[in-house]
Amino acid sequence: MSGFTWHGGRLAEARAVYGGADWIDLSTGISPLTWPGADRISVDWRCLPDPHDLAALEAAAAAHFGVDPDHLCTVPGSEAGLRLMGRMLDMPGRWRLPSYRTHAEIFTKGHPIAAGEDAPREAVALLLANPNNPDGRILPPARLLEWLVGLERAGGWLIIDEAYADAMPSCSLADVVGDERRLILLRSFGKFFGLAGVRLGFLIGPRAIVAEARRMLGEWPVSAAAIAFGRAAYDDRAWIEEAIVALAERAAQLDEVLARHGLAARGECPLFRLVEVEDGPALFDRLARRAILTRPFEENRRWLRLGLPGDAIALARLGRALADG
Template sequence: MSGFTWHGGRLAEARAAYGGEEWIDLSTGISPLTWPGIDDVSTDWRCLPDPRDLAEMEAAAAAHFGVDPDHVCTLPGSEMGLRLLGRMLDMPARWLVPSYRTHGEVFARGRPMVEGEEAPREAVALLLANPNNPDGRLIPPARLLEWLEGLEQAGGWLIVDEAYADAVPSCSLAGAVGDRRRLILLRSFGKFFGLAGVRLGFLVGPRAIVAAARRILGEWPVSTAAVAFGRAAYRDRAWIGDAIGLLEERAGLLDALLARHGLAARGECPLFRLVEVEDGSALFDRLARKAILTRPFEENRRWLRLGLPGGAAEWERLDRALADG
């Protein structure tokens, strides 16, 4: 189980352990609604990424986030931004749990915040995800801004991993980013647009932090294809609006499907749900034997996270697999 509890998307490992070819991957929380324009974007693989194209893509992303392009730095995936900040800030940290495993690895000095602990008012970096993973909880922006004020007074930073915020735009703190704020956001392209393999993300923060990150990453932080996909997708406002509505609708359908099988869903992020059962590892194994990959957790063996199925056939297979207990 150790590999499957580390992160999602280990289909080759699942096939080796359980057999089968036609797997349904519900382990990652990546949207099943893949942005359809990808097939219409042409890429010249012979050319290096053009700085002007990169700037246009950052402008399109910035408009989507609601910030000035000067506050946006392109990353080869948002996880790279997390690890980069650990080196750039070089200070003690606190991080909320449960959350991404990466959060506990980013800073050399620090500790997780215990349940019920108040937000720090000291010179530390407070790292959290909103929406959170794996439980899908949302922290109201007003509360985060209160935490930010306390951290700023002490010389600390608030770092918010908004990898899933495209699906819940009302939770984003992008409107609070500024040169006088000690606030840094990380955004992900692949989760909402269903294109995780593009490996595209963004750091959003004060221009001094953005400039420092750009110097470290260099002139070509991502591929020509990532630039082309990001530029076109972030400009597709109609699809983005439709996708947000459809994801909310499908999350409701997943809640209902799970409830029919006695499973109470937790979370407010429409891209995945967390269930708590007597033995999450056993449920993971039962679904895996039906070639359905989900996400178990080493830190809590009662948990299992499920992403959204794709087409009707995947919904029917999940329904049958849960019924076959």
């Protein structure tokens, strides 16, 4: 089980353990609604990424997030941006539990704080995800602003991993970012647009932080393909609005199937649901034997996380597998 509890997307390992070919992968929080424009984009692999194209990508992403492009820089995935922040800030860290396993690896020194604890008011970097993973909770912006003020007074920083915020834009603090605020946001491209393999993300923060991040990453932080895909996708406002609505509808459909089989879905993020059962690994195994891959957790064996099924057929297969106890 150790490999499956580390992160999702281990289909090759699942096939090796359980066999089968026609798998449904519900082990990640990646949207099943893939942005359709990627197939229409041609990339010249003979050339280095063009700085003007990178600037155009950042302008499109900044417009999407509602920030000035000077407060944003491109990173090769939001996790890479988080690890960069851990090095740049060079101060003790705190991270809220439960959350991404890799959050504990961002800082060289620090310790976690429980979900029920208030934010520290000291010179530390507080890292949290909003919407959170794996439980899908959303902290209201008003509370986050209170925490930010307390951290600023103590000389600390608030770092928010907003990898899932595109599906719920109202929870983002992008409109608060500024040179006078000790606030840094990380955004992910692949989760909402269903293109995780592109490895594209953004760091949003004060211009001094952004400038130092750009210096450390160099002139070519991401590939020409990532630039082309991201620029076109962020400009596709109609698809983005449609996807936000469709994801909420699909999450409601998943909730109905889970409830029908006695499973109460937790979380507000529409890209995944967490259920609590008596034996999470046992349910994982039962579904895997029916070629449905989910996400168990080593730290809490009562949890199982399920991503959104890609279509009605996959949702029906999940329902049948849950019924076949």
